[in-house]
Amino acid sequence: xxxxxxxxxxxxxxxxxxxxxxxxxxxxxxxxxxxxxxxxxxxxxxxxxxxxxxxxxxxxxxxxxxxxxxxxxxxxxxxxxxxxxxxxxxxxxxxxxxxxxxxxxxxxxxxxxxxxxxxxxxxxxxxxxxxxxxxxxxxxxxxxxxxxxxxxxxxxxxxxxxxxxxxxxxxxxxxxxxxxxxxxxxxxxxxxxxxxxxxxxxxxxxxxxxxxxxxxxxxxxxxxxxxxxxxxxxxxxxxxxxxxxxxxxxxxxxxxxxxxxxxxxxxxxxxxxxxxxxxxxxxxxxxxxxxxxxxxxxxxxxxxxxxxxxxxxxxxxxxxxxxxxxxxxxxxxxxxxxxxxx
Amino acid sequence: xxxxxxxxxxxxxxxxxxxxxxxxxxxxxxxxxxxxxxxxxxxxxxxxxxxxxxxxxxxxxxxxxxxxxxxxxxxxxxxxxxxxxxxxxxxxxxxxxxxxxxxxxxxxxxxxxxxxxxxxxxxxxxxxxxxxxxxxxxxxxxxxxxxxxxxxxxxxxxxxxxxxxxxxxxxxxxxxxxxxxxxxxxxxxxxxxxxxxxxxxxxxxxxxxxxxxxxxxxxxxxxxxxxxxxxxxxxxxxxxxxxxxxxxxxxxxxxxxxxxxxxxxxxxxxxxxxxxxxxxxxxxxxxxxxxxxxxxxxxxxxxxxxx
Numbered sequence: 001x002x003x004x005x006x007x008x009x010x011x012x013x014x015x016x017x018x019x020x021x022x023x024x025x026x027x028x029x030x031x032x033x034x035x036x037x038x039x040x041x042x043x044x045x046x047x048x049x050x051x052x053x054x055x056x057x058x059x060x061x062x063x064x065x066x067x068x069x070x071x072x073x074x075x076x077x078x079x080x081x082x083x084x085x086x087x088x089x090x091x092x093x094x095x096x097x098x099x100x101x102x103x104x105x106x107x108x109x110x111x112x113x114x115x116x117x118x119x120x121x122x123x124x125x126x127x128x129x130x131x132x133x134x135x136x137x138x139x140x141x142x143x144x145x146x147x148x149x150x151x152x153x154x155x156x157x158x159x160x161x162x163x164x165x166x167x168x169x170x171x172x173x174x175x176x177x178x179x180x181x182x183x184x185x186x187x188x189x190x191x192x193x194x195x196x197x198x199x200x201x202x203x204x205x206x207x208x209x210x211x212x213x214x215x216x217x218x219x220x221x222x223x224x225x226x227x228x229x230x231x232x233x234x235x236x237x238x239x240x241x242x243x244x245x246x247x248x249x250x251x252x253x254x255x256x257x258x259x260x261x262x263x264x265x266x267x268x269x270x271x272x273x274x275x276x277x278x279x280x281x282x283x284x285x286x287x288x289x290x291x292x293x294x295x296x297x298x299x300x301x302x303x304x305x306x307x308x309x310x311x312x313x314x315x316x317x318x319x320x321x322x323x324x325x326x327x328x329x330x331x332x333x334x335x336x337x338x339x340x341x342x
Numbered sequence: 343x344x345x346x347x348x349x350x351x352x353x354x355x356x357x358x359x360x361x362x363x364x365x366x367x368x369x370x371x372x373x374x375x376x377x378x379x380x381x382x383x384x385x386x387x388x389x390x391x392x393x394x395x396x397x398x399x400x401x402x403x404x405x406x407x408x409x410x411x412x413x414x415x416x417x418x419x420x421x422x423x424x425x426x427x428x429x430x431x432x433x434x435x436x437x438x439x440x441x442x443x444x445x446x447x448x449x450x451x452x453x454x455x456x457x458x459x460x461x462x463x464x465x466x467x468x469x470x471x472x473x474x475x476x477x478x479x480x481x482x483x484x485x486x487x488x489x490x491x492x493x494x495x496x497x498x499x500x501x502x503x504x505x506x507x508x509x510x511x512x513x514x515x516x517x518x519x520x521x522x523x524x525x526x527x528x529x530x531x532x533x534x535x536x537x538x539x540x541x542x543x544x545x546x547x548x549x550x551x552x553x554x555x556x557x558x559x560x561x562x563x564x565x566x567x568x569x570x571x572x573x574x575x576x577x578x579x580x581x582x583x584x585x586x587x588x589x590x591x592x593x594x595x596x597x598x599x600x601x602x603x604x605x606x607x608x609x610x611x612x613x614x615x616x617x618x619x620x621x622x623x624x625x626x627x628x629x630x631x632x633x634x635x636x637x638x639x640x641x642x643x644x645x646x647x648x649x
């Protein structure tokens with residue numbers, strides 16, 4: 001069995017997971033107390049009107065038929081109407097998703113450029129003072145809830161030192177860049193507007209760090225243990241006996257195998273950061289999908305909840321496919337093992 | 343004759359149990375020795391123990407036990423931290439220190455209830471999936487995959503959305519997803535233990551699957567499960583605080599730590615103590631559980647999925 005077959009298998013499996021997730025959430029959401037038709041029409045609508053709307057919405061059908069209708073709609077890009085915005089949920093998500101992806105994307109970058117080098121150094125110089133300090137910092141980072149990190153960050157850097165803004169994606173007076181991707185950082189660069197870029201960057205710093213903190217701690221620790229595992233392998237000992245310089249061992253023989261473990265964790269980190277975004281967007285008034293999702297949940301806006309959940313599930317599945325692909329490239333053992341397993 | 347044989351057998355069994363006891367005692371002794379040697383787990387254990395004691399005896403150790411509920415004291419609103427109110431007072435004049443300690447009660451209860459429901463359930467399913475294999479394994483493990491395709495907090499939010507928000511419902515919602523982690527861990531452990539010689543020996547002796555699962559496999563998963571539970575406790579508390587922060591957990595006037603932070607955030611930066619002290623309190627507890635779990639992991643030398 002080839003690696004491509006393995007990936008194809010993973011793809012089918014991902015689709016299965018998405019279908020399972022959609023059924024689960026659909027059933028839960030249908031258990032919501034309160035009649036969506038009644039909620040949509042308000043308290044003064046007559047019973048006949050409500051019944052009519054229920055019929056139009058297909059809510060008088062059995063639940064499995066409703067599910068089939070919903071999936072048919074989703075495949076056509078119609079995710080139903082949101083009661084809060086009175087728009088198609090697909091449109092809403094299109095509108096709110098880029099802000100969340102930008103936030104999570106930047107925080108994944110923090111996780112990678114901070115967590116991995118720290119972990120590499122800590123593992124390479126195990127039990128040195130650097131190792132001990134970075135372990136302590138990682139421990140502390142993992143124990144701070146994202147919303148606590150956000151609030152304390154605001155208190156120190158915004159209210160205390162006055163160097164970072166508290167809310168939003170841009171200052172009030174800054175005009176958003178012309179929309180191409182929806183990511184302000186990229187759009188402002190495309191428009192060649194460095195001032196807007198800087199403003200957007202300053203605004204995303206605190207939120208993205210709050211989202212990233214736990215992930216940074218986790219990746220640091222996993223990279224560290226991965227490196228120390230690799231370093232205790234026989235072939236590294238053999239290289240040392242051959243008299244190969246330490247620097248060469250580190251860069252040529254140690255680095256690549258050390259990356260597999262952290263890489264597989266990055267997929268999980270991404271998922272948990274999407275969860276963290278639900279808390280952090282609330283703290284920073286970040287106009288993203290998570291904030292939209294919370295409002296939908298609090299107001300029992302069924303279609304919106306369903307839409308948000310499915311988009312997050314989809315993102316999770318895609319990221320895991322990418323991780324599978326990349327780790328197969330980095331580490332041929334995974335390719336071979338998976339191929340021989342099936 | 344036959345009675346003599348029986349007597350012998352009984353004696354033998356007695357002996358076996360007594361050596362088992364000795365062994366257990368020795369193991370605990372060895373474990374405690376290694377635990378003492380590890381300063382990290384000692385510190386973590388101390389932190390957790392302190393919080394547990396404070397929470398259990400909350401009505402006796404807090405200066406204003408009534409302030410955990412519906413009390414107003416408008417003469418003393420927004421008092422900064424001082425001698426009388428160590429952590430200051432909130433928007434209706436309640437003592438923040440007392441509320442934080444009572445908040446610990448809810449956080450610990452959350453961890454206890456969620457893990458108490460989800461661990462036995464997850465472990466049982468993991469044992470079944472790992473030992474029985476085949477279609478049963480596929481079904482159970484694919485269901486866990488579906489549950490794990492969303493971040494824990496989001497899944498809990500989506501499930502919690504179906505109910506009116508209370509702390510009890512939040513606990514149920516988190517339990518409904520938490521079993522999957524333990525199911526996965528025990529499943530992978532069971533699969534590897536199943537192929538060991540001593541399991542094979544029991545199978546050859548004709549032991550029932552149930553006996554093999556409980557006598558041979560479960561004891562060998564125990565230390566991994568214990569470590570996972572300790573590490574999970576901090577995580578459950580974190581998710582619970584997150585739910586409360588978003589308004590889907592503890593409802594005021596109950597003193598949930600997440601709820602207090604959410605309400606305190608509205609008074610930043612002037613009344614900073616309303617946010618800072620509950621925040622530090624939550625960090626302290628999670629940090630303690632993490633240190634303890636990490637120390638236990640090193641001590642018991644366990645490895646496994648998700649540990």
